[in-house]
Amino acid sequence: MLAQNFKLDDYLQRIHYQGEITPSAVLLKALMQQQLFHIPFENLDVLAGKGISIIPEDIVAKLVYQQRGGYCYEVNGLFSMALQALNIPYQLVAARPMFYPMKRPKTHMAVIAKVEGQEYLCDLGFGSYSIREPLHLADCNQTIQQDFDTFQLLKEGDEYILQALVEGNWINQYGFNRCPTEFIDFTPANWMNSTHKDVIFMQKYLIVKFTPQGRTILFGDQLKQVIGKTTQVQTIQLNDVKTVLREYFNLTMPS
Template identity: 30%
Template sequence: MTASVWGGEQLDLDAYLARIGYSGDRRPTAETLRGLHAAHSASIAFENLEIVLGRPVPLDLESLQTKMVRQRRGGYCYEQNLLYAAALDRLGFALTGLCARTRMGERRLRPATHALLAVELDGERWITDVGFGGEALLEPLPLRDGVRARQGSWTFGLVREDETGTWVLRTRHEDGWFDLYAFGTERRYPADYAVFNHYISTHPRSPFTGQTVVQRPLPDRRSTLVGREFTRTRPDWNREVREVAPEELPALLETEFGISLTAADAEALVAFHKE
């Protein structure tokens, strides 16, 4: 198999598909893309625990497979979408890396550091992103101005904001549309994500240094853990919020987020939150 920029030839495809619980068609179709996206999102949580535990975040495919497939851990956007991209590549999808500026309801200008993917299918472009965390897409969206889609109990939309080619991914909140991130269509590559990853995983102003961030989007709830504050949001916008004792964290990660920690990592995480 010829080497590609996304490394699909290095992926243990059977192990990855087993990890996400996908047993459907493997042809590069829209149905397959939807199934893969939905299965990955439901199975592999967003988390930054490597940073909290004082370790680097490697993005080579072997490290990603070891962590997220074999060790049944999660990851953040670069890790998740690079593993997913390798699977799409291996299955024959034509894909492009993109980069977005996170908004989370605000219009202030943030750096373009979020990784997402675009896929070309039957003359149409789709965005697909399994690494955005608590309010992430559950399935791909066609890249069309004004498109809206119900995914599980949540509604998403895309709008083209101006003539410069800026697109905005939104989700509907109880009080109206909420901007998640803005992105352009300039091609990005794993080498670009390696640079962004260094900043996000080491800079003191990064939201992922200094605190635990774990998130999981599911069709019927959105779960987040920031520091020791756990929040579960239901489709009717009823929120359960509680403070989690340090000793409770490993069990919560297992039951709510599907993250399995080794005994040593569990002990280190508890110790971090006791400081």
Template identity: 30%
Template sequence: MFDLSAYLARIRLDGPVLPDLAGLHAIHTGHTANIPFENLDIQMGLPIRLEPDAITAKLVGQRRGGYCFEQNSLLALALAAIGFAPRRRLARVRMGGEPGGRSHLLLLVAVEGQDYITDVGFGGSCLAEPLPLRVGEYDSGGELWRLRPSDWSPGWELELRRDGEWSGLYWFGDEAVVDADLAFGNHFTATHPGSRFVQNRVASRTTLRERHTLLNGQYRRRLDGVLVEERQISDEREFRALLAERFFIELPDDALLRPVEGIRA
């Protein structure tokens, strides 16, 4: 059985949380602010396990983070325990380009007759709060987001306006998702040589005002959508110190990460 009390403590929420819009908002914002997005197990050569107990042990018990298949699976468990009925959907990541494979997991949650995108696992462009699933532009976390019907295939396009231009983040439709779909997507994302999560160290953490991102040795912090800090990490000691300070990630002393260019041992 899912330990909801431990999860709420992890995201620094005092219960109870009701299955209403205020509750959904509180869960989403608390999750992204306290459970970082990261792929460091992949960079240590460890498998990404999607069993509920494994995800809960890692992200709640060990106070680690994870990527979309872990993050939104954990969120789905918590939402269901509260009384919501989350629906899993798989998205094709665009990041300003052509749609790729179905490699991103998100959730749709109906509240008071309205569906909301509830996605705590999209890394450096993660939603800070749920967005209503309807055509329009939304100011969230100091950034401008847009949802529109796709002209590529029936479904939706989620876009983010940054530096004066709209950039497509991902496409998704309304096809139901089963566990086998997640296993396929997770296997590719965690093991394929062409996956960005195999090629790079990635971490991010998002609040309603701040966005922290780390790509290999490049750290950036945005405040209300504006880049206010940027620096290059030079060595492993500095890398781990930054993980702890800005992303709340404490790696074991004996953890060995794959070397990346620009970060000295």
């Protein structure tokens, strides 16, 4: 995935990464976590009725130079640009969100990267219960602990299902297979997620920023701070949203 305005040094500065850039599993984890810690998942432009451009140059301009966040096509798209700049092979996968009561189309985008001969699922844009670091595909069908969160990647035939342990229950997050997918293939899904009135992104704030201790989430008028196994929740008044965006997510409200 190419963008004429993508500069690796600027991306690394944006995510506050200053370590080695030799391709390795250690680097892959560091890049993913640093981006999660500094570029939030957010739907502010969708709520503002601006729509979402997934032209690669627009993604770079918004997330790197305008200091904004984005949703899956943007944050995972940016991450894939960094992988390409570092000569790390990757594949985009179309995933089906599975926590809805009815079957949904494959509208989510994730990334599988290959380093040191091993493949890892990377995902920086699935919101509340996204993985916190690359998930080794060889660790299928077993419990995987990532800091304070617990996951499983089940594999049946050619299909993978990511599960998260939520309040003692295994909850399906999304499913995918290895069918080749290009970035342009997500154009219809992006249009639906940024314009359809029934999509959650059109209805309320959904902003997530990971921290070394957990994550901070603004969902509608509920601000949740997850610190380890503890969750603190407070209700936010409409006139306080701008302050919450600035203090908790380092974001400004789009005009």
